[in-house]
Amino acid sequence: MRRSSHESRKAPVRYFRDDVRMTDWNSMLRDQLIWHWNGQLRPRLDGLTDEEYFWEPVADCWNVRPRGTGIAQMQAGTGAMTIDFAFPEPEPVPFTTISWRLGHVIVGVLAMRNASHFGRTPTDYESFEYATTAAEALDQLDAELATWLTGVESLGEEGLAEPCGPAEGPYAERSMAELVLHINRELIHHLSEVSLLRDLYLHKNGSLR
Template sequence: MTVHESPTDRTPEEGGPTRPRGRDGDLPTVLIDQIEFHMREFMRPRLEGLTDEEYFFDPSGDGDIWTVHRRAPDGETPPTSIQGGSGEMVIDFEVPEPDPAPFTTIAWRLGHVIVGVLALRSHSHFGGPPADYMSWDYAATAEEALAQFDREYARWIEGVRAWGEEDLQVAVGEAEGPWAEHSRATLVAHIHRELIHHLAEIALLRDLWAHRG
């Protein structure tokens, strides 16, 4: 491989991954193949083997974090703090959000992706089960979180596959609040950007864990 060559520039026979089909140019294919290629070749493999220690890892060392944890008794959290979740495990939020916001663990970031990025949108646009931050049953282990992620990603991408070229031009509607007039294509691109963004953060945190002192 040359200095200016990426592994994705090589054919499968040369040791590179299978290229996405988005070269055909139609919008549904481009949107789906971009995320499926990235998920298959890069994002999902980087989640394999995630341990509970990594899931809750706090590299900041100061304990001022947002994470997923067992529910604290009433009266033991700050007045502005919110414990989202319907079960024993909850996710941290604060209103108004402080600036800067606390560090967020892999557990928190996966919770955000699973619920806010995927499950909530699948409910709003594809008739998936009701989902929001306050009613979700958050995962106590890395294995459970990855199972939730795989399930919600599969639900989302199945819904997107059902949208053809004309479907993608339809406005997303009131489920997206002030962005109601934006197209479904814009929503899909946004959700996929969110996936790439947050899962890259998680991959970096795994690198920090692997190289911790």
């Protein structure tokens, strides 16, 4: 059974690794994310059910849906599932489900950056094959994060100071270190949203496990 957010906060906290020098910026940037991932984020995703994954807390959510059943202006993706979206976004932006938020993290935050910077096969929202189950989505998330962290490690210290390049559009001249910090923020805040939605589901529907 998954841990509640309260139980997660009871875990011992280690703020620094003993084997990381204060000038080892590459390790420190990765450790910022790895600490949250191992101690907070990933344990909160354990046991995610398909019911939670596709659950719509309110009407007219953006979701990941079987092909041909999307409700948004546009649907993207190859394979059996597509993700709802629109451009430009409507006001207000529709509420998004766990599956939609994980899709954004897997594709927009990680996979596209892995392709741009670390040699992954090119992909984007329209060409990605979205998961049909929660378990498959978590496998995709784990794989893309592993690729990202390996890529960041390969930059060493000097690579962190290099510009991101044209893949990052108007931020092309910003350093790779700034991009790594941005990805850390994106993962921490989006996966915290997913954790909150799991808590809401539990309190509204009870556990299905």
